[in-house]
Amino acid sequence: MIKAQTWTKDGLTRQHAHCTFNLTKKMNKGAWKMTINTNIPTEKIKLWVMKVVEHSADGKTFQLKSKYEYWPQTIDVQFRLTYKKGDIPLDGSCSSNVEPIEELETATAAAPATILASTNIIERHEWEKDGKMFMNGKCVLPIAETLNDFYIAITLDQETFGIKNWIGNTFSEDSNGRWYILKNKWTTHPPELQFTFKITFDSDTMPNGNCAILTGGNPEPPSTQNPTPAPTIPSEETTTANMVIVNSYQDNNKMKMQATCDLPIDTPLESFYILLFFTEDTSDLEIWIGHEEQADPDGRWFLVKNSHDASLPSISFPFHVRYSGSVEPSGICKLYSGNLEPITLKPTTPTTSTKQPTTTALPITSTQQRSSPITITTRPPTRLTTTTQRPTTITTRPPTSPTTTTQQQTTQQGTTTTTSPTTTTPEATTTKQSVASKYDYPKVLELSILFYEAQRSGKLPSNNRIPFRGDSALGDKGFSGEDLTGGWYDAGDGVKFNLPMASATTILSWGLSQWGDAYKAAGQLELMYDSIKWPLDYLEKCWIESKNLYYCQVADGNKDHAFWGRPEEMTYTRDAFAVSTSKPGSDVAGETVSAFASASIAFATKDPAYSAKLLSKARTLYTFAKTYRGKYSDSVPEANPFYTSYSGYEDELCLSAAMLYKATKEQKYLSDAEGFATTNAGWAFSWDEKIVACQLLLFQETGDQKYMTPVVNFIQDFMSGSVKHTNCGLAFRLKWGSNRYAANAAFIALMAADTPGFSKAEEYKTWAMSQIHYMLGDNNYKMSYQIGYGNNYPRKPHHRASSCPDMPAPCNNAQQYSPSDNPQILYGALVGGPDENDFYEDKRDDYIKNEVAVDYNAGFQSAAAGLLHFALEETLPEAPPSKC
Structure with missing residues (x-):
């Protein structure tokens, strides 16, 4: 039995271990049998490819059989034993009806895992259920070759109470939920590993942290030291823009703000960073054109790395962010390009944001005027809506001043429906003509x-x-x-x-x-x-x-x-x-x-x-x-x-x-x-x-x-x-x-x-x-x-x-x-x-x-x-x- 990571949680010790076997012929489900013997009593065993058929009363012997069908291959049988730590260290052995592969435990235990890639958690979403807080997270880790055997280490900035994921089994974990190490279930292929997970937590703010892929040995517990609040940003600042507040709305009884920054550029950019400064504490930044690299614990700043190239004439950077006050925070966006160099940032003085009306015709700007603005109500921008649950409203109107009009009745599906009056500011002189027809062809x-x-x-x-x-x-x-x-x-x-x-x-x-x-x-x-x-x-x-x-x-x-x-x-x-x-x-x-x-x-x-x-x-x-x-x-x-x-x-x-x-x-x-x-x-x-x-x-x-x-x-x-x-x-x-x-x-x-x-x-x-x-x-x-x-x-x-x-x-x-x-x-x-x-x-x-x-x-x-x-x-x- 090759022992790996050991850790303690809730007064019990957990030992992760494995035995390696060489399958020389096809083994049907249940045909591969195995026995695990330990030198001291255990409380519980957890397995993934085998299942327990019988065990001794003292938890020192477990009879197992395979859960799946297997073709000839070399395979690790991983398991986790839980026991009360005493003076005698846990030891044991495996036996099977297939050929074991001898391994040097000392060499295996001494070989440290190599960090292949690491990244911050880039997508987070929280919700509450049955009095508990849950968060979905995601990490995207680049890989250059197919990986058959690897670990994923997750480090978090606060205590959590368990993790669920879909690509790995828990190999070891911190007693306070500050880190988890997972062993892969399946092979993964280039160019990247997309890893999503769900964790349980108990605080006012969502956990943040990072993920890493580990290969080539036994993973060590990651450091749980909180990162420094000063971000590392590029030294070359190219432009600055005020945030334009588009909308504010409630989401799960918390206030959210939708805003955007429009950053002009004079040359296309393949790699750049955007640094957001806020005048008030914020949390849970949501972005689409990049991913969050670093963040202030209080949400006063966020550093974002682009995911796509930027083309002329400007970078449109929309985002959503939570805030706790009664007034939306204002702020600025700074665009940086060049190599990363450490810069210590100081809190900025309040800036004035430009705020758009929250109930108005959605602006349409281009080199050609449009003839029909879209009317939306104040709400999260999840879909186009009007007071009649239609995405757009066309009204017959003069070319100069806002007018309230009611659209003609149209007979539809055996009923008569009338569009509610809407008030819009016209953007062009084109008017909708009324026609007599059973169905609304303009719509x-x-x-x-x-x-x-x-x-x-x-x-x-x-x-x-x-x-x-x-x-x-x-x-x-x-x-x-x-x-x-x-x-x-x-x-x-x-x-x-x-x-x-x-x-x-x-x-x-x-x-x-x-x-x-x-x-x-x-x-x-x-x-x-x-x-x-x-x-x-x-x-x-x-x-x-x-x-x-x-x-x-x-x-x-x-x-x-x-x-x-x-x-x-x-x-x-x-x-x-x-x-x-x-x-x-x-x-x-x-x-x-x-x-x-x-x-x-x-x-x-x-x-x-x-x-x-x-x-x-x-x-x-x-x-x-x-x-x-x-x-x-x-x-x-x-x-x-x-x-x-x-x-x-x-x-x-x-x-x-x-x-x-x-x-x-x-x-x-x-x-x-x-x-x-x-x-x-x-x-x-x-x-x-x-x-x-x-x-x-x-x-x-x-x-x-x-x-x-x-x-x-x-x-x-x-x-x-x-x-x-x-x-x-x-x-x-x-x-x-x-x-x-x-x-x-x-x-x-x-x-x-x-x-x-x-x-x-x-x-x-x-x-x-x-x-x-x-x-x-x-x-x-x-x-x-x-x-x-x-x-x-x-x-x-x-x-x-x-x-x-x-x-x-x-x-x-x-x-x-x-x-x-x-x-x-x-x-x-x-x-x-x-x-x-x-x-x-x-x-x-x-x-x-x-x-x-x-x-x-x-x-x-x-x-x-x-x-x-x-x-x-x-x-x-x-x-x-x-x-x-």
């Missing part, structure tokens, strides 16, 4: 744009309207370090799939250029331009013209789908995947051309320079897609099975050429489009199949009947032909995202209805209305499949970010399978939809019916814009009655 547009903001990857703008989202995936890079940050996450995951992203951008841009009056009437025009610019800017980065290289995906779907958590906390390696001259991808490149070309039309009068830039990108990328032909999913296996290009690439080349002709009127593009076109009716309109869109564009541009006929046949198939309808009226093409296929077909029908030459335009409008109305409430559940519309909508979408509680609470697989509602409301998202029998269940783990995706919303949003356009023109037919 649909408003909410859908919010959903796309929730899908943003990269560094978010200062006017980010989604409180549960922050900067993420700032390290996305290409093969040669090309910047691939930005874009949209595909669905409820963290992958950027360019084929569906570009397809969604095409549909949204096409709808905007066709029905811009709808967005203007809804007060969403400027927000819509910003919405589509986000993926466009990313897609531009993906096209490396000088190398004939197009990045078509960032992150491996298999790796990503094994992770459940916030995008801001993704730690797996995010590889980039590309198509090239030798690995062609005409479909994904062609669809991106369509996105560029359609957006160049949408931006033509809004921003001519940006429009020209998009068109230039579209031209060169089209040449690449046309010259080097092939399916991207053949060249990039990682695209499978997520977005395999089943339909081939000719439909994307057809659409891209047709859209380029629409944008340029250059004959060569029309000739190409007609060469790629077919006269067969499309099976669907989706991220994969584009032929009906190409046919419709060609008819719009040429008036040739041969292109109109397949479009008519396509719409007819969805209206009353080969496509089955549910009993309540949804055109059901496929179970995966059933709403998506119906909404996309509705978009095509409305685009055809707005094109001269289609004789059944009124029927197309009515049918398209029936599909969108089904999704908004004309269904058997009288619910909206768009989250946030009305009062009855899905609460548990399959979506990682919105399933996570407010930071710093941990988010992991427990959230994926939790029966509770998502803590964050994913405003505007259209969930997958019902099955062919109208059955739908609001379950987070149902990724067929309840996932969301950027391509799900695109046709739905553009169809809503088309309906609003016809309503504004007063050419929208009477709404069809609900079939359920």
Whole structure:
């Protein structure tokens, strides 16, 4: 028996020990037997891989058998013995029905463990239950190689009363709970070990401390000496800013303050520190862009190290902090760069913080004015809310002074609801026009744009309207370090799939250029331009013209789908995947051309320079897609099975050429489009199949009947032909995202209805209305499949970010399978939809019916814009009655 750590607690001595055995053959559960003999009586034994079958009355002999099945290997059987310390030291031996490995106890005992890595506890969250205080903590420890055998040492600045964790067993602990040493249960792999734990404590402030990985020997008890209150900070101060107080609120009967510092920089920074000074005592700093390195015991200062690079023109540093007084503490933030050098800090004199109003229109600042402020009430910024539990409020108002107005009544889901009056300060002269319609199409547009903001990857703008989202995936890079940050996450995951992203951008841009009056009437025009610019800017980065290289995906779907958590906390390696001259991808490149070309039309009068830039990108990328032909999913296996290009690439080349002709009127593009076109009716309109869109564009541009006929046949198939309808009226093409296929077909029908030459335009409008109305409430559940519309909508979408509680609470697989509602409301998202029998269940783990995706919303949003356009023109037919 090899003895290791010994310690005393509650008057009893605890001895950690192990015996090592060599398993030369497979051992079934219970087949491996072992006996432990000690020279003195013991009170208790604790084991992990074995269980006690029988023991002597005096606790000197224990008969054990294995709890699990084992394959041939060398294995340590670790155990802990508890006994009353006397004059005779504990000793003992192990015997087994397998071969033991002899070890020199003196050599093992003498070998000290090596500290491989150490870090401060960076995330803490407390709560009270049954009169006890609990804290969740987290440490992120970098590792360079796979570790099979290691310890984790946790040192704390105050007494605690026990620890629970999920990756290690307690090896030893301090009698006062000032430190714990844990032995790993499982192997861990680079680049880091994320270690979360829960401790019990009894004080007014949460414990703080650090963690370390120990390898190579027996761990020694860590020092419990409190750290010096003076921080170690970089010597080069670059800028200082006052804290701007955004909000104060109560949290668990304690006051919290939300504030931010905006620190201008004149050069990008890869490594920096932010030092916060407060005029009053504070505690429990919550941050998102870095981690806490050091802190004053009274919370007068905190030193924060960045987690991500900072780009021009400034670092926006939001945070939350607790305080005990009746007035929020003021303070300053100092930005430092350079090497760490010790500096002793003195308390600073009080500073004046700028305070924002706590009940007002959330400010939106950019180079372009927005037309619709968001009204929020004073509360913790966990989600967008109004007094009517809606995320935003649009009101008809004059361009100069605040006005209180009441939105028109809208009949919905069999009831009449009236929006409460709201008072806002206008930020633009655009007003919302009232229209007569069964459902509130402006609200649909408003909410859908919010959903796309929730899908943003990269560094978010200062006017980010989604409180549960922050900067993420700032390290996305290409093969040669090309910047691939930005874009949209595909669905409820963290992958950027360019084929569906570009397809969604095409549909949204096409709808905007066709029905811009709808967005203007809804007060969403400027927000819509910003919405589509986000993926466009990313897609531009993906096209490396000088190398004939197009990045078509960032992150491996298999790796990503094994992770459940916030995008801001993704730690797996995010590889980039590309198509090239030798690995062609005409479909994904062609669809991106369509996105560029359609957006160049949408931006033509809004921003001519940006429009020209998009068109230039579209031209060169089209040449690449046309010259080097092939399916991207053949060249990039990682695209499978997520977005395999089943339909081939000719439909994307057809659409891209047709859209380029629409944008340029250059004959060569029309000739190409007609060469790629077919006269067969499309099976669907989706991220994969584009032929009906190409046919419709060609008819719009040429008036040739041969292109109109397949479009008519396509719409007819969805209206009353080969496509089955549910009993309540949804055109059901496929179970995966059933709403998506119906909404996309509705978009095509409305685009055809707005094109001269289609004789059944009124029927197309009515049918398209029936599909969108089904999704908004004309269904058997009288619910909206768009989250946030009305009062009855899905609460548990399959979506990682919105399933996570407010930071710093941990988010992991427990959230994926939790029966509770998502803590964050994913405003505007259209969930997958019902099955062919109208059955739908609001379950987070149902990724067929309840996932969301950027391509799900695109046709739905553009169809809503088309309906609003016809309503504004007063050419929208009477709404069809609900079939359920």
